[in-house]
Amino acid sequence: MSNENLEEFAPEDPRAGHVDQGDDAGQTDGAATYVASTFDQSASRGGRPGATAVVDNETTKVVAFEFAAGDELKEHAARHPVLIQVLRGRVDFTLPDRTVELVPGSLLHLTPMLRHAVRATEPTTLTVTMLLPR
Numbered sequence: 001m002s003n004e005n006l007e008e009f010a011p012e013d014p015r016a017g018h019v020d021q022g023d024d025a026g027q028t029d030g031a032a033t034y035v036a037s038t039f040d041q042s043a044s045r046g047g048r049p050g051a052t053a054v055v056d057n058e059t060t061k062v063v064a065f066e067f068a069a070g071d072e073l074k075e076h077a078a079r080h081p082v083l084i085q086v087l088r089g090r091v092d093f094t095l096p097d098r099t100v101e102l103v104p105g106s107l108l109h110l111t112p113m114l115r116h117a118v119r120a121t122e123p124t125t126l127t128v129t130m131l132l133p134r
Contacts (some may be wrong), residue, residue: 008122009026013106017020033055038087039088039125040066041063041064041094042064042065042066044066044068045067045072048069048073049065049071049120050065050066051065051075052064054067054075054127058125058134059116060124060129060132061130061132062129062130063127063128064125064126065127065128066124066125067089067123067125068120069120070119071119072117072118072120073117073119075094075115075117076115076117077112077115078110078114078128080132081112081130082109082129082130082131083109083128083129084107084110086104086124087121087124087125087127088125089121089123089126090122090124091118091119091120091121091124092118092119092120092121093108093116093118094118095118096116096129097117101121
């Protein structure tokens with residue numbers, strides 16, 4: 001998988017998502033959700049991965065998936081943009097135009113309704129972050 005669309009910039013660059021820094025930065029009355037571990041939240045179910053929502057609020061839903069080797073999700077699509085991150089293991093991620101191998105440390109972004117399928121080549125934990133409309 002290549003980084004053909006990767007753009008580098010400094011952490012203080014507005015494109016990094018920072019609004020402000022120092023004493024004037026942000027607010028103190030927001031909310032933080034902490035998940036101690038996304039590992040082993042569910043178990044594989046006879047050829048299909050187990051799935052558990054570990055964060056579910058008005059703007060974001062994070063689902064932790066546990067795959068056994070050979071488990072798969074048949075072709076499907078998500079209604080919202082999603083980010084897929086493999087925490088351990090490996091999966092073959094099939095897109096309309098190619099198949100990419102996702103490994104720990106890789107990140108994949110999908111636009112809404114992009115068809116895809118997933119097959120684990122070894123025991124795998126991955127998260128899917130759904131970016132919900134505000």
